Every structure is written in structure tokens, then in C-alpha cells.
Amino acid sequence: MTTIRKTLLALLAGCAMGLAAAGAQAETLRIATEGAYPPFNFVDAKGELQGFDVDIAKALCAEMKVECTIAAQAWDGIIPGLNAGQYDLIVASMSITPARQEAVNFTQPYYQAGAVLVAPKDSGLEPTADSLAGKSIGVQRASTYAKLIEANFPKADVRLYDKTDNHNLDLVSGRIDGVIAQRIIMSEWLGSSDGAAYEIKGEAMLDPAILGEGAGIALRKSDTELQARVDTALAAILENGVYDEINTRYFPFSLKPAN
Numbered sequence: 001m002t003t004i005r006k007t008l009l010a011l012l013a014g015c016a017m018g019l020a021a022a023g024a025q026a027e028t029l030r031i032a033t034e035g036a037y038p039p040f041n042f043v044d045a046k047g048e049l050q051g052f053d054v055d056i057a058k059a060l061c062a063e064m065k066v067e068c069t070i071a072a073q074a075w076d077g078i079i080p081g082l083n084a085g086q087y088d089l090i091v092a093s094m095s096i097t098p099a100r101q102e103a104v105n106f107t108q109p110y111y112q113a114g115a116v117l118v119a120p121k122d123s124g125l126e127p128t129a130d131s132l133a134g135k136s137i138g139v140q141r142a143s144t145y146a147k148l149i150e151a152n153f154p155k156a157d158v159r160l161y162d163k164t165d166n167h168n169l170d171l172v173s174g175r176i177d178g179v180i181a182q183r184i185i186m187s188e189w190l191g192s193s194d195g196a197a198y199e200i201k202g203e204a205m206l207d208p209a210i211l212g213e214g215a216g217i218a219l220r221k222s223d224t225e226l227q228a229r230v231d232t233a234l235a236a237i238l239e240n241g242v243y244d245e246i247n248t249r250y251f252p253f254s255l256k257p258a259n
């Protein structure tokens with residue numbers, strides 16, 4: 001074999017290795033989450049990211065058969081970091097809103113928290129217009145849940161509070177008949193000593209027109225092919241039981257988005 005031929009073969013081998021490495025790199029997705037919103041995303045005692053969002057991200061990567069890295073990113077810079085190319089996806093319980101849709105694209109929702117009516121176990125209240133007519137219902141001021149009451153329970157006696165903690169205190173003291181708030185927050189409160197005598201009444205309310213579509217995975221607007229792949233993977237884990245298994249690690253109820 002001549003020296004020239006050996007040199008050409010070496011160059012071709014080097015190019016092939018470079019292309020293989022580039023291909024492998026293209027199949028490594030960089031994912032950002034916040035790391036400060038338990039149980040959805042948080043840093044454990046070992047300094048590792050954990051939570052519902054993190055497990056969903058890993059499941060999507062496994063379904064797509066790609067390598068992924070997941071890193072924490074401060075919330076106020078998370079969308080700018082995506083658009084600057086620092087990572088490829090945001091999986092961080094980000095609600096799909098019109099304002100955010102101007103900056104990024106979203107997959108289909110991967111969960112909906114929804115709103116619930118919480119009242120004393122023996123109250124007999126239900127989340128219907130007739131049941132709540134004339135009843136004093138606490139809700140956080142200027143929240144989407146306040147809009148939900150206005151639209152669906154117009155005859156309720158609405159009491160506005162600055163914080164969910166404050167309407168929960170009035171519920172315990174008997175100054176109001178019930179509260180309407182986010183399902184996950186209220187479920188955690190029901191597990192406390194203060195919430196022991198109360199329960200969620202009826203089904204969770206998932207009104208997309210008022211409460212939004214739910215949380216989605218954010219991508220750059222230019223990454224339409226990747227968005228399609230992630231949506232396909234999301235549909236798969238919603239159907240094959242993987243999503244349900246992750247859900248039960250963190251919540252006693254399903255967060256599956258409405259069809």
C-alpha cells in the first residue's frame with residue numbers, strides 16, 4: 001500500500017468518525033427544568049434532580065431512544081436560555097399561555113392540575129351551581145380560580161383572599177363553607193393535620209377556556225421536527241402505562257390531560 005493511499009484511507013476514516021460523532025451529538029437532547037418546584041422538579045439531598053417533570057423527561061428520552069442531559073435553570077431565564085440555544089427542551093411544569101406561545105412552541109399538554117372544591121367531609125357540597133348557591137366560597141384574589149367561580153358558580157358568595165393559606169385558615173375556623181383552588185396544593189393540605197376533617201368534593205374541574213390547557217414542553221419555534229417527535233413520544237407513554245406508573249410515584253390521582 002502506497003503512502004498516499006494510506007493517507008487517504010486515514011483521512012476517510014477520520015471523516016467517518018467525525019460524522020458518527022456528530023450524529024451521536026445530534027441525538028443528545030439537552031433538557032432544562034427549574035429544580036425548585038417539588039414534587040414536580042427539585043434537587044434531592046444528593047444534589048440530583050428528581051420529580052415528576054424529571055421522570056417524564058427521562059421517559060420521553062427512552063421512548064425516542066436518545067441520550068439526554070437534564071440541568072436546573074433559574075425560572076426567570078429559562079425561556080431566554082432555550083431561545084439562546086443553551087438547551088433543546090424545557091420540562092418544568094410550564095403552563096401553556098398565549099404570552100409564552102409568542103416566544104416558544106409547546107407540545108401537547110402533559111398534565112393538567114385542575115381546580116377542586118374542598119369542604120368539610122360532612123357538608124354535602126358538590127361543585128355544581130345549585131349546590132354552591134348562597135354558600136361562602138374562598139378563592140385566591142385575581143386567580144384563574146376566581147374566574148372559574150364567576151363563570152360556573154354565579155350565585156356563590158365569593159370571598160377573596162391574598163393567599164391560599166389564608167382561605168384555608170378561614171375554612172378551618174368555619175368562617176367560609178368551602179374553597180376552590182388548585183388540586184395539587186389542596187391535596188397536600190388535606191394530608192396535614194389542619195385538613196384532616198375536609199375532602200375534595202366531586203371531580204376536578206379542567207376547564208381549558210379558563211384554567212388553560214395545562215403544562216407543556218417548550219421548544220424553540222424553529223424546532224418543529226423535534227416537536228413532532230416529542231409529541232409522538234408523549235402520546236406513546238400516555239398510552240403504554242409508563243405515564244401512569246410515573247404519576248403514581250407522586251400523586252394519588254391522575255394528572256393526565258383531558259382529551
